[in-house]
Amino acid sequence: MGSGERGAAAGLWQLLVGPPLRAREVSREQISSVQGLPALSLDALTSVAYGPEAIILVLAVAGAGALHLVLPITIAIVVLLAILVFSYRQVIDAYPGGGGAYAVSRGNLGTRASQLAGAALIVDYTLTVAVSIAAGVASLTSAYPSLASATVPICLAILAVITLLNLRGLGSAARAFLLPTMVFIVGLLAVIAIGLIHPLARHAPLPGVSLMPTRALEAVSVLLVLKAFSAGCSALTGVEAIANGVPLFKRPRQRRARQTEVLLGAILGLMLLGLAVLADRWHIGPRSGQTVLSQIIGVAVGRGWAFYGMSLTITVVLALAANTSFGGLPVLGGLLARDNYLPHVYAVRDDRQVFASGIWSLAVLSGVLMIAVDGNTQRLIPLFAIGVFTGFTLSQTGLVVHWRRTRPPRWMHRAVINGTGAVVTAAATIIFLGTKFTEGAWVVVIAVPAFMLLFSRIHRYYQRAGRAMGLGTIPGRPRPRPSLVVVPVVDVSRPAQRAISEALSLSDDVIAVTVAIDAPGQDGDPARDIQEEWARWNPGPPLKVLRTEYSSIADPILAFLDELHAKRQEQIVVLIPVAVPDRARYRLLQNHYDLVLSNALRDRPYIIAARVPMSLHVAGDETRLED
Amino acid sequence: MGSGERGAAAGLWQLLVGPPLRAREVSREQISSVQGLPALSLDALTSVAYGPEAIILVLAVAGAGALHLVLPITIAIVVLLAILVFSYRQVIDAYPGGGGAYAVSRGNLGTRASQLAGAALIVDYTLTVAVSIAAGVASLTSAYPSLASATVPICLAILAVITLLNLRGLGSAARAFLLPTMVFIVGLLAVIAIGLIHPLARHAPLPGVSLMPTRALEAVSVLLVLKAFSAGCSALTGVEAIANGVPLFKRPRQRRARQTEVLLGAILGLMLLGLAVLADRWHIGPRSGQTVLSQIIGVAVGRGWAFYGMSLTITVVLALAANTSFGGLPVLGGLLARDNYLPHVYAVRDDRQVFASGIWSLAVLSGVLMIAVDGNTQRLIPLFAIGVFTGFTLSQTGLVVHWRRTRPPRWMHRAVINGTGAVVTAAATIIFLGTKFTEGAWVVVIAVPAFMLLFSRIHRYYQRAGRAMGLGTIPGRPRPRPSLVVVPVVDVSRPAQRAISEALSLSDDVIAVTVAIDAPGQDGDPARDIQEEWARWNPGPPLKVLRTEYSSIADPILAFLDELHAKRQEQIVVLIPVAVPDRARYRLLQNHYDLVLSNALRDRPYIIAARVPMSLHVAGDETRLED
Secondary structure, X not given: OOHXXXXXXXXXXXXXXXOOOOHHHHHHOOEOOOOHXXXXXXXHHHHHHXXXXXXXXXXXXOOHHHHHHHHHHHHHHHHHHHHHHHHHHHHHHHOOOOOHHHHHHHHHOXXXXXXXXXXXXXXXXXXXXXXXXXXXXXXXXXXXXXXXXXXXXXXXHHHHHHHHHHHHOHHHHHHHHHHHHHHHXXXXXXXXXXXXXXXXXXXXXOOOOEOOOOOOOOOOOHHXXXXXXXXXXXXXXXXXXXXXXXXXXXXXXXXXXXXXXXXXXXXXXXXXXXXXXXXXXXXOOOEOOEOHHHHHHHHHHOOOHHHHHHHHHHHHHHHHHHHHHHHHHHHHHHHHHHOOOOOHHHHOOOOOOOOHHHHXXXXXXXXXXXXXXXXXXXXXXXXXXXXXXXXHHHHHHHHHHHHHXXXXXXXXXXXXXXXXXXXXXXXXXXXXXXXXXXXXHXXXXXXXXXXXXXXXXXXXXXXXXHHHHXXXXXXXXXXXXXXXXXXXXXXXXXXXXXXXHHHHHHOOOEEEEEEEEOOOOXXXXXXXXXXXXXHHHOOOOOEEEEEEOOOOOHHHHHHHHHHHHHHHOOEEEEEEEEEXXXXXXXXXXXXXXHHHHHXXXXXXXXXXXXXXXXXXXXXXXXXXXXX | OOHHHHHHHHHHHHHHHOOOOOHHHHHOXXXXXXXXXXXXXXXXXXXXXXXXXXXXXXXXXXXXXXXXXHHHHHHHHHHXXXXXXXXXXXXXXXXXXXXXXXXXXXXXXXXXXXXXHHHHXXXXXXXXXXXXXXXXXXXXXXXXXXXXXXXXXXXXXXXXXXXHHHHHOHHHHHHHHHHHHHHHHHHHHHHHHHHHHOOOOOOOOOOOOEOOOOOOOOOOOHHHHHHHHHHHHHHHOOOOHHHHOHHHEOOOHHHHHHHHHHXXXXXXXXXXXXXXXXXXXXXXXXXXXXXXXXXXXXXXXOOOHHHHHHHHHHHHHHXXXXXXXXXXXXXXXXXXXXXXXXXXXXXXXXXXXXXXXXXXHHHHHHHHHHHHOOOOHHHHHHHHXXXXXXXXXXXXXHHHHHHHHHOOOOHHHHHHHHHHHHHHHHHXXXXXXXXXXXXXXXXHHHHHHHHHHHXXXXXXXXXXXXXXXXOOOOOOOOOOOOEEEEXXXXXXXXXXXXXXXXXXXXXXXXXXXXXXXXXXXXXXXXXXXXXXXXXXXXXXXXXXXXXXXXXXXXXXHHHHHHHHHHHHOOEEXXXXXXXXXXXXXXXXXXXXXXXHHHHHHOXXXXXXXXXXXXXXEOOOXXXXXXX
């Protein structure tokens, strides 16, 4: 491609993602504790859109009477939330480099546990993107049912916008997200307050068919309560994101991150309890085409502007919640790559100083997932919490080990709280696995070990490759040795002259080579012609003419070089003459023997192939060749 | 891409088109005079499927009474056919290298005329493919009306098969085409014979609505007759193809080609006259969903197995007629490219010894054309004959000049016949242009000069480039001069050691360079680290550390090289170390700095960039680096 076209494509891309950034400029993009809410807490906050619903869906099978269990189950979940918030405040202090469960496990629990944490987090992040966007679109289609048929395209469009914003960089994204986040928090707390204060001001029920079974399909059992509890735990996903992303905060980082964590815990707890009280009071059950949250808002404020405004806000913040993963996974990918568990390209920052490979991988994985489940949130929920809770368990267990090891003041106290958290979250993980296995959790049971296996294989490769390349050791002295330079020419011309000049500059041992195609019935003998011309020119190096009856010129040259190497055991430098016109459109008119040849020669370990470019000025009236 | 993947794709392609061929093997694939009918005459023979129809469609607007003019008009066309056959026998003798009108014009009429001939032939060949395939599918849908809705996909599928056959090589194609061609010729002559012998054995008329106007829309005028004549001349397209493809025949080439030309003229003339007599006798008019040929066959033999068999045969041979163009255009493209009128890639034979670029170009152009007209033959007919008849006129005029110049025995006699042919075909061309301009002929009026302009521009470029490259002159002596070798390294490792070794083999003037990215808040100073390691290694060349705050490593290196070049005005050889794992799947795990860098350095005229590959054996348990 010509530089013109390259320039145009690059220009268009820069228009989308912005110009290259200095690392220093990015540090100016770091976030405050309040900005931490839109940047890293939306995942957790917005899980009120599907957490309570998940509880009600489970309980509904036991009939309307079972719905009074929503409130006690929610209280249990909020207690677990408090333990997690406490725990992650410790993680923030102990691991300010970010990485959350992965960093804690690596520091305290060893290789296997850190691989497990890494795999669980990758699964978690991918599911968060898919669930958040799908739930956002579900909220939209609750308000505007005519859009329901376009669910998957809308999901993918939102994913594309979020991906692009993140390729620009998270800092500017976080600032853009602050307003809708605040509207969401204030609006939803207001809805809850209105519902609690005006308990009799009930509005008309919404359209949609009740999905409540007319009679109980199942008795209320311990298993059912456990299932409802574990389903509701999906409301806790995202609590870990702040601890994973500490490096994104302004200094003093740890203090700001801790403040955000507490803020998140308080708001999320309030919302969950408030919604549970209202759901209980108004006997909210599952309804077709209506989310539980949408029903509660509709009953509280009626189906007026407030309802539609709130629905739209929820759609927006849910879509933005997907952003939490885009803040977390690329950083995690960078850590995993630096630890040789992922390809090193995941640790490379692009022009905008973001880990572009991680962003693209997350976009592709979650896009495929949304297409696979047709944008249906409830089909993802069973998969969702397992990864998160595996991470919770590992980080709490890791912290217990950490306290035992470092023994700071009051370490026993801390260890007991974290130990309790570890036991509860481990129990929840096991309940998820047991109750949701056939509903989709088996996917996670396959995916997590698959990622762990991938990590091990990659790690083993890098260890071997590092040893083979002598990384970390001082290599021997360089050993110069004679090099043979071969120049493949197609004619006697100035590009050939230039390439021969270069060859003679580099070595005294230069051979020119050309391919003559023998075709029956052609006029003259091309092999003899070029030999005569060469003799007349007499540039110094000998010309070897390779005759062939096939049309490929690369094959005979490759065979000749192989033979030379077999005979002389020398390094062979191949200099391919090429004329490069100054206008991109003229490059189509050149034959591309140089590209064909350099492609064919690539990766032969004893060949160093280079094109010797020669500018051809053909624009306008002057035509000359520049050396 | 790894060699494994490359091998798989190449293997699949070879399965489709066959293994590489020697030029000699292709000459064995050359054709006899009878094989010349399927290979080069199907275009002309099959024009009986749309030529008579075109006459009838024009005359029909003047009412049923005007249809008696079909026979006299056909007789006039057959006389013109005789002149053309005589004329092209001369062309075959005078220009055995092929190229037809283009070669004759180049030899006798100068640059502009040969460009005109080349452009007209390209348009002609493209239209032939589109018209033949579309007419073949029309014949199929006449017999099986339910397929009518899939017209365009069927057209494209047939095009794909023909393209693939031609990428395999025409010789094997010609042999495969012989049987259907013979069935077609014998079958259609038999249909005509039956029609003529059993004039009273008329079968029931076919279904379909008559498109005959109930009253005359127009009087029979000279203009109408001229329009009908020129429309019917579409039956003569393809007569030139044998002369264009003389090199495809076995020796003695000219004699065989002349035989084929006469054979073609006799069969085509017989068919046209026979069909005209039957159409006149049976008052065949236009009918919806039924071609004229289909009606005649139906009336002659009834709607039994013979009708369906013949319909299918016509479909097949029409589709194969498109092959005539695939025999002609790539050869013409090769001639034009050798004369510097088209990109040189059109003169390059691929592994199967075919001009693959010409084949692909023809496939794409005609595919687009068929999609544009929805596979409707009648929308292409107005465009069709202009290019062909321009070629006829040019080649006859060229022959007149040729006879005047060479003066062989009886040259006056020959010149008079060719002169008559030139006048008649020129008149026909002008009538086409005048009568069909608004119906689509304007496309040709734009396309032909556009191609001519393209030829001129390309020719000018190659002249300039040839001068600039000193083609045809003996260049000066090569001038060796000192070269600076720069080795960009990312770490102290064995690949770096190897690249430095190579650099020292090539020059005494070696500089290593590395990029250190400064990011605020990172641990340590990567610039100092690598400098210390370098000092401990002490390989000889100095290490230049380039600090940057951006993430690109290519930009600082490029800036450094530009600066070096500005200071020292030397050629700079850049040797990029790269470790190449032996398994393709491991290559994903390497960072691709080498590719990023060599892409960025490409086409800087003073830089010769080469990757120094180093095999990394990591498969199985042994891991070593091979020099």
